[in-house]
Amino acid sequence: MSTNTRAVAAGQTRAEVRRHRRRLPEGKRAERRLGWLLCAPAVIVMIAVTAYPIVYAVYLSLQRYDLRFPSQATFIGLGNYAAVLSSPYWWQALKVTVIITVFSVAIELVLGMLLALLMHRTLFGRGTVRTSILIPYGIVTVAAAFSWQYAWTPNEGYLSAAFNNSAPLTKTVTAIAIIILAEVWKTTPFMGLLLLAGLSLVPEDLQKAAKVDGATAWQRFVRITLPLMKPAILVALLFRTLDAFRIFDNIFVLTQGGNNTYSVSILGYDNLFTALNLGIGSAISILIFICVAIIAFLFIKGFGAAVPGSAMGR
Amino acid sequence: MATTVKQRVGWGSANIVAVVAALIPVLWIASLSFKDPATITDPSFLPHTWTWANYRGIFSSSLFTRPLLNSIGIGIIATFIAVVLASLAAYAVARLDFPGKQVLIGMCLLIAMFPIISLVTPLFSIERALHLFNTWPGLIIPYIAFGLPLGIYILSAFFREIPWELEKAAKVDGATPFQAFTKVIAPLAAPGMVTTAILVFLFCWNEFLFAISLTSTTAARTAPAALAFFTGSSQFAVPTGSISAAAVVITIPIIIFVLFFQRRIVAGLTSGAVKG
16 A cells, blocks of 8 residues: 555544554555456446446336326335236236236256256267257347247238137237247247257266166266256256246237236336336336246245355355 | 167257257248248248348348347447456456355345346336436447356456466466466456357347347447337338248347357356356
8 A cells, every 4th residue: 555645634534544454464455456346347337237226226116106206206105016916817817917927937948958968968960959048039029029929920921721710819818829939939949959968967987877777867867967957957947937937028019918917017118108107107107027936035045055156256 | 889770860860859849849930031022921931032122121221220239239339248247247257255255255146136026126217317228338238237147156266277487487487477478367257258259149139028128229229129129120011021031130240150160159058057
């Protein structure tokens, strides 16, 4: 630390602080300061975009605040929450969101595991498979959603034509099935790649030893591969469950939330941009945030999913 | 290991099923984009008559070209800033010992799981007050914030693998600290930064909810958002062809990335989740 002659006025207190700090070696202190300095820009941006707005959302959610009459904003306590939680729209949206989340994640887990096994074990064409499945992962969700929408449009789409010119997007159950299909197609590759990474950590020797001992392929998978892959599976499930719960793009394009196919995110969006109600919209935002926090908590505490990055600091 | 014909056929057909399932929806939208407006209501998978009309249509109107430009500009600026800031933080996480490191990692995890819809309402209100609504910075700043956790994860995993003793060795051999950094460390860190840049750019390119909520005109609206509100290149045209052509155009960069950086993308996607 350079000596500073300007600090005469504050000299007394500063000297005390220095004496106190001197317990740490000079190098350690410089390292700390550098560490904080390097992280500061990233931390500031992240706080500005997430922490501050979420606190502001809590404040907004306690107000009656209609964008058309901004001067009439008044504090109404938990009124907005009561309004949302007693509304059938919220519960319908939550039901749809949970159904889509559970089905798409379950299907993705099975298909993703098959895909991972294929990429791990196939005899040839591994690179081609990997390249092809990265396209669904990378493609803009909205573009893919339009492809599915047109495919299921009567008199226009090949899939609709293949199913007796049906119009599945106009009925609740079939529309939700197609939303799940679009979601599964788009995100199974991600699941597959995460599981593949877990699969490659399973030692080959164990498999061979079990084979010598006469274990069948299925027994080896259930008794050796699955238990060793548990951490990778839990992380993949955690990521995908939270991601599926936030579903927005696919529904926005496929049905616009019509026929009772709206998710909680669609409901929140509509409340802001069609009802122009900041208070109710913020209450929905906070409720979704709480749902996501509960899901994450259940995975991490309940199932013991290792928090990704928890080993990073070591 | 000797392989039987049966095994080869089995794995071969499994490969084909995976590849076809992955590509069919992409081929379908590409096919639609080449159908001429008169036959677009023909459900055959391939067009009977091929036409470039849909592409000419979207590129002759600023309804698509302007959002495309916005997407490219916003994506590149946000990616650049996010990679720089994430590199600084990741270097600190990988190399330095300081209190608060765990807090930073926890914060990254929180943001990676954050429901974007929860931020839309407050950010809409804040950005309108700060006159950031419907501007490039209005989208760039949230994109940086959501790119950072990804960047810090991937880069700190990469940085930990770098043999930092090489830096010291170079200095012993007479290199200046600057030379040691540019000639030894930077080339080793570059692959990680490229991987991060690709994944952050893909996130910005793909993002939809912020893009429709924090913009109102083509001044800042990105291509996916514009696509969803497309009504055709002219008032009377059926939008299917135009939307399909625009969807194909915004898919091209992704296909290029995937073809050239397949290994990097896979390594980046899995490093945060497994190594972490």
